[in-house]
Amino acid sequence: MDYNFQEIEQQWQAEWEKAEVYKVDNHSDREPFYVLDMFPYPSGAGLHVGHPLGYIASDIYSRYKRLQGFNVLHPMGFDAYGLPAEQYAIQTGQHPEKTTNENIARYISQLKKIGFCYDWDRQVRTCDPQFYHWTQYAFIRMFDSYYDADQQKARPISELVARFEAEDPAWKTMSEKEQQQRLMQYRIAYLADTKVNWCPKLGTVLANDEVSEGLSVRGGYPVEQRVMRQWCLRVSAYAGRLLEGLDRIDWTESLKETQKNWIGRSEGAEMRFNIKGQDEPFTIFTTRADTVYGVTFMVLAPESEYVKRVVTAEQKEEVESYLDRCRHRTERERIADRKVTGVFTGSYAINPLTQGEIPIYISDYVLAGYGTGAIMAVPAHDSRDYAFAKHFNLPIIPLIEGADVSEQSFDAKEGKMINSGILNGLEVKDAIRRMKEYITETGIGRVKVNYRLRDAIFSRQRYWGEPFPIYYKDGMPYTLPEECLPLQLPEVDKFLPTESGEPPLGNATVWAWDEEHRQVVEKSKINHTTIFPLELCTMPGFAGSSAYYLRYMDNHNSSTLVDKDVNAYWRQVNLYIGGTEHATGHLIYSRFWNKFLYDLGLVCEDEPFKKLINQGMIQGRSNFVYRYIGEGATGNLYVSYNLIDTPEYKDKVQPIHVNVNIVHNDILDIEAFRNWMPEFKDARFIYSDGSSDFDNPYSQIFAEKQYICGWAIEKMSKSMFNVVNPDDVVKNFGADTLRLYEMFLGPLEMSKPWDTNGIDGVHRFLRKIWNMYETVSDDEPTRDELRSLHKLIKKITWDVENFSFNTSIPAFMIAQNELNGLKCNKRAVLETVAILLAPYAPHIAEAMWHRCGHTTFVVDAQWPEVNEEYLQEDGVKYPVQFNGKVRFTLTLPKDMSKEDVEKAVMQNEETAKYLTGTPKRVIVVPGKIVNIVL
């Protein structure tokens, strides 16, 4: 019987659904195992073949773990809030909820066709009030917590209040508003005036990881700096723990490295510099305390608090105009134009070691948000200071022996110190240590660790996001009572900001908080005594994705985020698969979020993702036709790719993207091309053999007349006409072929282009293996059959455990070939092959399993064990002569002693032929190969 993949796949998908085979129980004697995919944002374009790559890998692993007897949690959901749906709503007036639900429905149908073993009953959507209830809940808890530096964990803000009451007499005399303002400086979720990335085109602020090179990651619009009052999360408080936690998790080195860089720990010192003629000193941060003798000027960030204090009357005007210029420069302009700019403040600082006077400047190469926003400049040993010094003609004092600073600074941390008072003669490393000791002893400064990681800006001036459970009383924010959650997103009539510039929620009419009756009421009723305005911003995309993995554990629980016992059973995600693009966003935020919940005792593990694998991106493979634009061109003639470099056509053709779905193995479907777009209706061709339609008007009916298309690797996108829809692949080749082929393309972590050429190979394999199940016999398998089978078991087990899925497919093909060559149709062999194939190609494996006479599902089978006995294969192989010596290659059992190896060599018939005496030297690689040098 033919391999009717459509019938097989539909039948078994239906059977699995009916029997609820993928339903996962929270209570089981089996060991738990949690395999998670990064849930997708359901975009309007639907899935393309690149998206399921990671899902297929995690599905294979889940099924494997399940066959090994684990209780596997493998859920899927949707990151449903986000900008595209809202932008679409602004353009078309369609409610984002409607388009989002439509997109989700499409995603689910696409995912189901591929045959994943998700427990769909555990689906979560971030825009579902039952889900964002717990996003809001976490926010309230963050608002009600502060970070205790001594205990290094989050504690209830009430403890801080108690401490203030006990220790600070001023506390009781403060008004409520003053108290609230003071607490705001400690809360983990806090409101602050901060310099933010404002994107005028999107009409919202963005977090640091949502901006790249001065442009928004989504949309690529310019971003400028603005000071705004925003909700922030004190992620920076967790910087040390986020860094340290990396040592305890099994992630790729490159991803850990990216996070380490993003967190940016740097060990240095804070030092106080007195200002000439003032009492109060100011503080700088440096990692090169050893260079303090070479400080020739100081620099403040334009936004620094110190600026006001040090600007003299004479310099005031010049400084003001410089600050004004900085303010109006966008981030992008600042990056594009790296010219040295700055202004003298008129004041001088006193070097605490030399007592010399040093001028204080302002320049935007110093950042307000890092360290103290002020630096001591050492032009001889810092390239940025060097450029500044050259520009403003400031002195440059070399501090390291032999360093030539006439052309450029010497930034390396090596060499012997000179011109450096107490440090002279020391190596740089020792000099840094010595100076730290010195400043600590003398009270000039202290050792300090700084982090590059900033607090996350948490407000978005958007509609389609989680509303904040916050209302404002006397200008200060208050949280809604937890029992009143979720605070549902209100309806609005338009999704744009209001005319007065308020965020879109300003358009909602029912959007005020009645404190007394604890409910949302009409805005018109606001009286500021019992009825107050609600927050108009919504939360950013990463809010909903920061703890979704916890919700899958217990998604129907309406009384808590996740039940304690359930959490204690699943604990954490054992395997997380997703793209590297989330390295500095989602993967930082969710680790932070989880650690916060851990501090509160709500979850039992402080790292959410035990092991993490990054799948590579699948790029598109575009095809081109080549329009003739040389002499006499009518714009309607296309030259075959193999001819475009011939003298006749060189530089006379223009490549045009052609839809990859009408190209097969780089051969253009002429008819489909003519029907593709009106402009190609009358297209004519120069074929690969150089003939053309002009020679013979009926030429295309001859098979040998082919038009070959060129190709290139590009991003998969609509505009390149290179998008391949998994639905089409499933329809033409089947889900099992798609799954196998995606794995076969190359290593999981590597980026690789999708190339439909070649899919026939794996499809052919499935057809061949299917044919082996035509008749199943109950005879005993032979030793050769068993050897073949156990080689396969060993290989597949190793592959799955090491995520080397791409090398499994050849192993299956080889085994299929061997078994077919042995005419093997033994049930014992075939049913084991079905189990091995089940993670990769579950539908055909299920059908094969049933052909072996089973009435149960293959997903409930047991993963086979390797019997080493069948793998033994002793004997001599490949005696090779080289350079007058003879090298014998023997395959010998493991754990053989040197003497035994020598004995085995001497006794072996083959090798004995070559041996005339005792070998000079025997080199042994256990279990593998022996070289004997005579």
Place this chain on the structure above:
RNA sequence: GCCGCGAUGGUGGAAUCGGUAGACACGAAGGACUUAAAAUCCUUUGACCAGUGAUGGUUGUGCGGGUUCAAGUCCCGCUCGCGGUACCA
């Protein structure tokens, strides 16, 4: 600039612990079956040289060195490509 990763036939890629480089697949060429096509099956396929031939030899994993009986794999120095990050003091 800094950090990380990579480079193997016409193509995707394999070689898992330093041990037969090119598995497996695609493509290509030739053949079988067929009225024909599709499908299927078989053979060949890194390059070069010799031979009618089985076969034999040389060369070969981006470039230049090194370690080793043995290097795609380890070490040093480059070139190119990809990714991250960028005035972080």
